[in-house]
Amino acid sequence: MMTEGLFQLIWAHSLYRTGGLFTSSGEEVTVIFPGRLNRNAGPDFMEARIKIGGTTWVGNVEMHLKTADWLKHGHDDDPAYRNIILHVVYEHDGTELPIPTTTLELKNHMSPTVLQRAEGLLQNIGQLPCSGVHHNVKYIVKANWMSRLLAERWEQKLESWNIFLEKSADDWRNLLYHRMAANFGFKVNEAPFVMLAKSLPLNVISKHRDNPMQIEALLFGQAGMLTRTWEDSYPNDLQQEYGYLRKKYQLHPLPEHLWKFLRMRPANFPTIRIAQFAALLQQSVHLFSSVIETQTVKEIYPLLDVTAASYWDNHFTFDEHQKKSVPKNLGRTSVENIIINTIAPIKFLYATRQEQEYNVEQVLQLLETVPPEVNNITAIFDKEGWPAYHAAQSQALIQLYNGYCSQKRCLECSVGLSILKGLQ
Numbered sequence: 445m446m447t448e449g450l451f452q453l454i455w456a457h458s459l460y461r462t463g464g465l466f467t468s469s470g471e472e473v474t475v476i477f478p479g480r481l482n483r484n485a486g487p488d489f490m491e492a493r494i495k496i497g498g499t500t501w502v503g504n505v506e507m508h509l510k511t512a513d514w515l516k517h518g519h520d521d522d523p524a525y526r527n528i529i530l531h532v533v534y535e536h537d538g539t540e541l542p543i544p545t546t547t548l549e550l551k552n553h554m555s556p557t558v559l560q561r562a563e564g565l566l567q568n569i570g571q572l573p574c575s576g577v578h579h580n581v582k583y584i585v586k587a588n589w590m591s592r593l594l595a596e597r598w599e600q601k602l603e604s605w606n607i608f609l610e611k612s613a614d615d616w617r618n619l620l621y622h623r624m625a626a627n628f629g630f631k632v633n634e635a636p637f638v639m640l641a642k643s644l645p646l647n648v649i650s651k652h653r654d655n656p657m658q659i660e661a662l663l664f665g666q667a668g669m670l671t672r673t674w675e676d677s678y679p680n681d682l683q684q685e686y687g688y689l690r691k692k693y694q695l696h697p698l699p700e701h702l703w704k705f706l707r708m709r710p711a712n713f714p715t716i717r718i719a720q721f722a723a724l725l726q727q728s729v730h731l732f733s734s735v736i737e738t739q740t741v742k743e744i745y746p747l748l749d750v751t752a753a754s755y756w757d758n759h760f761t762f763d764e765h766q767k768k769s770v771p772k773n774l775g776r777t778s779v780e781n782i783i784i785n786t787i788a789p790i791k792f793l794y795a796t797r798q799e800q801e802y803n804v805e806q807v808l809q810l811l812e813t814v815p816p817e818v819n820n821i822t823a824i825f826d827k828e829g830w831p832a833y834h835a836a837q838s839q840a841l842i843q844l845y846n847g848y849c850s851q852k853r854c855l856e857c858s859v860g861l862s863i864l865k866g867l868q
């Protein structure tokens with residue numbers, strides 16, 4: 445049951461009986477500071493402070509389940525392991541190491557309760573291994589962990605956005621265009637939307653902003669959806685416009701088969717999303733500066749109040765006429781999805797890069813005024829009595845589930861650690 449990961453955690457948080465520790469050669473050991481866990485190559489803990497036989501040492505600590513693992517892991521020939529101040533093993537198997545190393549065995553200092561709790565977490569095969577136990581973890585522990593998870597989620601997400609800015613000499617308008625396009629794909633069609641934006645430069649769109657039909661022609665044409673002839677005049681007109689614009693800008697359309705329609709609600713069809721994206725591009729001349737200027741969700745909603753061209757009132761695809769005529773505006777859930785996944789992160793990134801601490805805080809508060817996402821992951825936590833009350837929490841729970849719970853990384857999670865420590 446004991447693993448290196450669990451053993452390191454027990455050491456890092458002093459979850460063992462700390463009194464009466466002696467090295468294999470009989471010297472008394474007092475751990476003043478266990479060291480900083482090193483996740484890179486080299487010894488497991490750095491800058492530890494350990495008193496061994498009356499002398500206080502400062503340096504690195506290496507940990508193994510058995511003494512012989514030192515040799516198995518090839519540390520003997522590795523100069524990075526010459527200055528280890530303490531070799532901590534779960535079980536000292538009597539192996540004599542060729543280089544003088546002070547060895548401390550901890551097997552008999554383990555707390556059965558800690559081990560039982562760890563086993564409970566690691567052997568639970570449910571969707572949430574801490575099911576039934578997490579309720580007792582202090583609110584403050586969960587709240588702090590959720591804040592860190594949100595930061596971690598955005599850090600991962602914004603890495604590629606930062607790269608985009610660096611490569612484009614801080615072209616924020618273009619970044620927003622590309623991210624907005626990806627968001628209009630709403631997961632299922634995200635990849636083709638990303639390709640669509642890449643194939644159609646923003647400056648081409650900007651030149652035709654005063655002509656909604658040309659913007660639609662550019663988008664539908666580049667999406668590869670204008671390659672046939674139809675009964676309706678609308679797609680035929682778009683095709684004609686696109687033929688001219690394609691030649692003018694030497695554009696290369698995507699293959700149509702990239703777009704997914706299967707098992708989707710018609711309101712989410714890529715045709716409808718492209719028409720709504722076209723409407724957004726047409727009506728938002730200064731979208732980036734408007735986004736940055738907004739401070740509340742109430743101010744953001746009107747920016748995303750877009751409706752597809754009237755042809756789409758009674759169509760979900762070209763030529764297929766619907767009896768019921770309904771304007772295809774971006775629904776509230778879609779708007780909130782865009783606020784969570786594009787608007788808030790870009791405002792956060794902008795404030796961070798401008799070192800506007802106040803605005804960074806404001807974006808995080810803004811997310812707390814957006815309703816939480818409802819999806820398979822938030823449903824798991826909801827069922828467990830751990831609901832998200834706003835989008836900052838649902839984002840944190842998504843990060844928690846994908847990055848930790850589903851990968852059984854309970855020992856790296858603050859909730860798991862709290863359960864282990866018994867601070868419930």
Ligand code: SF4
Nearest residue numbers: 573574849854857860
């Ligand atoms: S990672 Fe944390 S929250 Fe997720 S199941 Fe494990 S202990 Fe619970």
